[in-house]
Amino acid sequence: MFETGDIGSTKGWRKKLFIIIFGAETKWGKFFDVLLIVAISLSVLVVMLDSIAAYRLQFGELFKTAEWVFTILFTIEYLIRIVAVKEPRKYIFSFFGIIDFLAIIPTYISILLPGTEYLLAIRVLRILRVFRVLKLVKYLNEAEYISNALIASRRKITVFLFAVIMLAIFAGSLLYVIEGQENGFTSIPTSIYWAIVTLSTVGFGDITPVTTLGKFIAATIMVLGYGIIAVPTGIVSYEMARVKTAPRQCPRCKFDDHDQDAIYCKKCGEALKLE
Amino acid sequence: MFETGDIGSTKGWRKKLFIIIFGAETKWGKFFDVLLIVAISLSVLVVMLDSIAAYRLQFGELFKTAEWVFTILFTIEYLIRIVAVKEPRKYIFSFFGIIDFLAIIPTYISILLPGTEYLLAIRVLRILRVFRVLKLVKYLNEAEYISNALIASRRKITVFLFAVIMLAIFAGSLLYVIEGQENGFTSIPTSIYWAIVTLSTVGFGDITPVTTLGKFIAATIMVLGYGIIAVPTGIVSYEMARVKTAPRQCPRCKFDDHDQDAIYCKKCGEALKLE
Amino acid sequence: MFETGDIGSTKGWRKKLFIIIFGAETKWGKFFDVLLIVAISLSVLVVMLDSIAAYRLQFGELFKTAEWVFTILFTIEYLIRIVAVKEPRKYIFSFFGIIDFLAIIPTYISILLPGTEYLLAIRVLRILRVFRVLKLVKYLNEAEYISNALIASRRKITVFLFAVIMLAIFAGSLLYVIEGQENGFTSIPTSIYWAIVTLSTVGFGDITPVTTLGKFIAATIMVLGYGIIAVPTGIVSYEMARVKTAPRQCPRCKFDDHDQDAIYCKKCGEALKLE
Amino acid sequence: MFETGDIGSTKGWRKKLFIIIFGAETKWGKFFDVLLIVAISLSVLVVMLDSIAAYRLQFGELFKTAEWVFTILFTIEYLIRIVAVKEPRKYIFSFFGIIDFLAIIPTYISILLPGTEYLLAIRVLRILRVFRVLKLVKYLNEAEYISNALIASRRKITVFLFAVIMLAIFAGSLLYVIEGQENGFTSIPTSIYWAIVTLSTVGFGDITPVTTLGKFIAATIMVLGYGIIAVPTGIVSYEMARVKTAPRQCPRCKFDDHDQDAIYCKKCGEALKLE
16 A cells, blocks of 8 residues: 555656655655645645535635645646656556545546536545654554555455345345335335445434334344454454564665665665655 | 355266356356356346336336346256256255255246345345356455354354344333333334344434433443444454364365365365365 | 352252253253243243234233233242242342243232333243253353353453443533534433444434534544444453353362253262252 | 552651542541542532433522532642642643543633533543542553553554544545535535544434435445454454553562552552552
8 A cells, every 4th residue: 555666766856856755854855745744734624615615605716726726736746756756657556646646637627527626635645645754653564564464354355345245235135125115225226225334333224124024134134244243353353463564675685674764775775665 | 155065977968067067167167157147247237227216117128028038047057057966956955056046036936926026136146156267266265264263153153142132122122111102112023123223233213212211221232232242253353363274175085185166186086075 | 140059959859849940951851941931932922912002902901811821820930949949049049030030020010000011021031041951052151151251351341331431421511512402412411322322333313413513523432432342342352262161160079070051960969050 | 541640748747638638548548539439429410410401490509509519629629639749740730630620620611601511521530530449459450451452552543543534534525526515415524524424333314325326435435444443443452462461660669569559669668650
């Protein structure tokens, strides 16, 4: 999730740009990152406030202007990032590369399709950079630990989700036949939605069984749901106890005991895989 | 769950049929399985679309025809499967044998009892075969692992469910007496349904306590529910840490280190227990 | 939970009665227990059906008669149990002794306080005896295992519940001040009920925050609720991995490897602690 | 959480006061603590009853008087506590020092801002002292154990909460765009509130998706929510298995095998860190 590929820089102005924009080690690199986080936060705030009718009526024009200003700034930043790295393709298709792109595109689309500008809230994901900037090494380690545990259990969780979806399709169809359209189970997809709402113990209550048989089967599904909720928890607990944080290895000298926030290998100076 | 018994084939055309229909090792076996999965998916999609009133009005006849075509195809396939295996009874009463049967019968019943055709959604369970076809060996291992953990904890879970049902009956009766029919607790079975909805933390909100005493007891039940939800999770976590994937053993030479998707023993060629 | 104290019998007719009524080893002992379970089940069924308005109208008199017949039978059984044991007091204040008493008293009270007869549903707890009758030794072991784990974690769970109740009182008061009576938070006790409904993730939706500040604080409570739900699960998982089933020891010869359903020590014949 | 700093007393009347008010070892110390708990409980009860409209109408004046009496008593107690300790600042900014202050201030504020007096319910937190008074050493150990496990997992939980909040912002914005204001998703903050209600499986049902796409995405979020709920549980289970109760060490002689309720080191008489 935090891997952007080894997009290490070469030399000259490009290397300088790279260190400022991608690194957080130098004074300017840090300054740039803090500035960026402030801009992202402000921009997300503007999107949120703009969505509240009362504020939009009063400050609509201001919000619109701010939105365009932020979008243009982020577009420039995006282009500089592409220029600064040695292998632009690796950056563009990395996790943060995609986020950076999605964080500017809705404004442009909103010219054609009004309403999509609210998708700018995706910009909030860019704040994940905060972990690197603030040198929150220990937090990065923990995040890596959790995501390692989740990656280690990805197959178990896939099997589990597959089983849940099958059960939801089956239970949904059953309740569609039993309850019928007059009791809110208007179609099988709607009934499957109900089954997922019930199995996940969310239980909105917008659709509920009315007939005695429907209630009985719903109760059975809920009791089954107990066991179902226990499975992913058991999986994650188990993997968490097993997984260790994977070491980062230097691509040149193979040294692998780096600090979490190191950009270069401290033994041979080779650029390390970022994030 | 994935056991269909040792329904190994004999020889001649029957063996060929067996390898194509039950196996996924040969070119034709794989082709047949992929075709089957496409047919199952399409058939389930038709059932779902047919349940949406707007689509049924427009394409009702088409859906009905498609349903019959799929049912006849699956019926033929079911009969071939019975013919292809050495011991038809073992197949018929195996997990997939029952699913295969339930996947065709609703269409025939719907002639007498309209509405039951939506139960065809059970066909979705046939897609479990996808695991074998796509050679998803590792997923099969994980599925086996999870179901082993669940099987190992079946007695603990039975005891637990027994306790939950008793508590639900008791709590339901109590709230029926306290709240009474005027507050939605119309009968003890309905109140038990409410108790299960509450204990499982689904909480639809279609029935809620109104009196102060009722609210107090409901709150107590919910706090108890914390401990209750913790028990199955604890059980599954514990079993998951203990259970190992059981090896499959060749019935002839007792060799037990087979690939998960092997049909024949790689040491002596004996047919192995399927799935 | 399953302990009734060492209420071992003496000799003569009392011993015979004891073996039939409390034991499930002899033919008559088993017969009596099966009969009892059938009677309990029927009696609970009558209580449930009687609570459904439509059935009460039609069969009300029949239900009332059946209720009295069962109550008188169970009263006689209760008195025989007291006579059959050596130390009646131990039986009366044992888990099953109290259940047996509570299972007959509501009918008598209902003469003075109509409505209480529905509390007869408590009779369902008597079915716990089914474990002994059906020689479900392994299930008994599992039940003992689970209850041992819960007993071992009783202090942790008490501390946890104490913390949850404090948080609920605090959060409830806060939302009462913020939302006020016009938004459904009519009093602090009602608001505490809401806080428990929310913290336990039941979420009926009968009371929901309306103001922006209220929604914000509610969301904070829910996010906290994540951690809170994790605690009892962690506790039970942990204790489950530690606890072992405690052996039953013969009070005379100290031999402690008895079958779960043994009534007498198989080494020296001494009566063992029951259930 | 239970740490108040080493606010050990000096000598003379101040030491006597300290032992009575902060300790629970002497007769008077115990008497004072029991009295305090009774006063706290009564005072919280008054706040609760006062919030019920029917009671306020009838006993409003009485409640108001009682509130002021309790507040004045607690104010005097607070001042004595400050006088009794050697280093008042340490007490004032300790966990219980802040609680003690918050437990009196709302009454004074309510002169200016009516309504805030209900915040007096925070007094309930003062009852945490009950653990010390009742010599519930073992419970204190368990509380310490749980809070140690939570402290050990604080970074993991922070990372997790960060991820949940990001997901909620993203999911909320998405549903705001899809569902729009006419379906209850009136603004992005409201939609984020809905996303948290859904992800935490509370599911009030005050806002629910209406469009097919909205329902589909909501169902996806709920299925994701499974994995999400599993993470904190896994974290806490794991830490619980690792953490040991930290020993208290005497600041002078370094002896560290003290009883949980000891005030002075039993080896050298030095005052230990309290609570």
